[in-house]
Amino acid sequence: MGGRVGVRRWAGRLRRAMLAALVAGAVVVPVSAAAHPEIPAPGPARLGTVTAASLDGAYAANRATAARAATMAADHGDTGRARELRAMASAGRTFLDFDPRGRGRAAEVFGDLAHAGRIAVLVPGSDTSIDTYDRFRAGALALHDRLGARAAVVAWLGYETPGTVSAAVITTGRAHRAAPELTAFVRRLHGIAPDSAVSLLCHSYGAVVCAVAAPHLTGSAAVRDLALVGSPGAGADSAADLGTRATVWAARGADDWIADVPHVRADVFGTTVGFGTDPVSAAFGARVFAAGDGGHSDYFRPGSPSLDNLTRIVLGRYTDVTDIADATEATHG
Template identity: 70%
Template sequence: MDLRVRPSDAHGGGSRRDGGQVLRRLVRTLLAALVVCAVVLPVSAAARPRIPAPAPAVLAPPTRSTLVAAYAANRANAERAARMAAGHGDRTRAAADRAMAARGRHLLSFDGRGAGLAVEVLGDLAHAGRVAVLVPGSDTTLETYGRFRAAALALHDRLGPGTAVVAWLGYETPGTVSTTVLTAGRAEEAAPRLKGFVRELRGVVGPEAHLSLLCHSYGSVVCGRAARGLDVEDIALVGSPGTGSDSVADLGTSARVWAARGAGDWIADVPHGRADLFGTTVGFGTDPVSPAFGAHVFAAGGGGHSDYFTPGSVSLDNLARIVLGDTSEVPRA
């Protein structure tokens, strides 16, 4: 077994002793997760039968003039998915699909198959000068989408008129208790989808709109994989376990990169390093809030891992300032 931490990953280098401590912590974390996964995942997988759902609506890339039709087509697809889930006896999924199909929901895409995918717009995307795309972390599915949407709503309320927020559940997120959350596999699958979505989004809002990517937890790994050449002005990483890159320069982006972590966020206790374990690289490298990474580190208050978009919080206020371009008002951590 080849098990090593790259020197540059241990909070910017440090001593061999510091690197050894990071390695030991990382190994303990990985072994604990692997044991839990070996017990929990087979049970949970067996307990959840596959839910039938229609294939996604086949639509051309959206434009300003076709947004309303796209929203309607995807709501109709969600309604069909709700009926199929109900017929299968899954009331929880049926209710989640039915909520997506509600009048007034603006779905850019919807796929009720598997864990489910959805991309929803809050605000008037066709006329927005400032647009934020939220990329979620682990355990975000159609059943848990409500809490992700609540974060998007809180941000949009804070941003005000002339803005739009896109809740991008465009990939199958890993489970918090799973081996997939320890590797970049899901992020590597998601990155091309995110890059393609941003290209389509730019086609809707035009080159003059300001796009920001706000990435939470494992979502920051997705954003790190997608960052190179991405046509956005700002990338903000909150509650990040790392991006898979050693520094902002390694991301290959011209966007301003921001990072924050709340004082009560347990992610601070996750070892920031990478290790080769059984032929797979686990861990995500340099801590984004460390000086070695080189991001603009901003204050996030005392909140925990799920509190970055809490109304009235320091973190939400600063994220809104980043999206609005009021960056001179963003306090450094």
């Protein structure tokens, strides 16, 4: 018995040492990033309360903001940012929210939001910004292609995501700041499309954001599904501890490096780091679905098992969702 206790204590010290090293090694990144000059940009358009009737006006106003921001970025000499912003200002782009300042925030709609029976909101993880937005957008487009006219998809870049190599990515600080914004956004969606069922599809650190918001996603901000994919943890011991009536789902691809992240929480230098129980473990208690052999960026890849299952979840086809055992039998049977 004493030997097993000693091993557990040693393992705990090792995990804490790993987390402490990550914190110590990562703090240089925010400092260096803070020294990077900010690109001039206009503030967001003043839209007031957006309704189904005023959606087109909101989309047009946000395209105009993107166009002004593109001109300012070009004048500043940042050709890469200007190129991204010009694409966002092009005809047919439909942003419910758009703020080009700093790293940028946006909420782009795919489909007929006002009349959609189902709405999927994608919540991104680390290193997502205006400058890297295309890879996030590609996932939303792939999902909408599968859903077709039956549902709308929203790519919600509504918070300042942490850097993949930073102290912020292993704490819940950014998530706690983002969660009220996400809750308010879901409430706005219900105001525009009151009869729609909303599903949150949360990738990587975005799963932490969704988990923090979960207890508040009720009533006028209710969601039906909470899917955590490629998650480092949810900051909770179990799905039940999230305090939500939504169905909690989880998945991880076989080649996702997030599996190697220690699923612990520890106090390091007075800060709680790590997110606790692995969401795909039996102990967490989520409904685990098959994600195939994909890596960390493959959950919305066209033709992937994870995208197939996320489509079924959004459409409410729960009995068609394949779990890991089902996928294994289909492959080897």
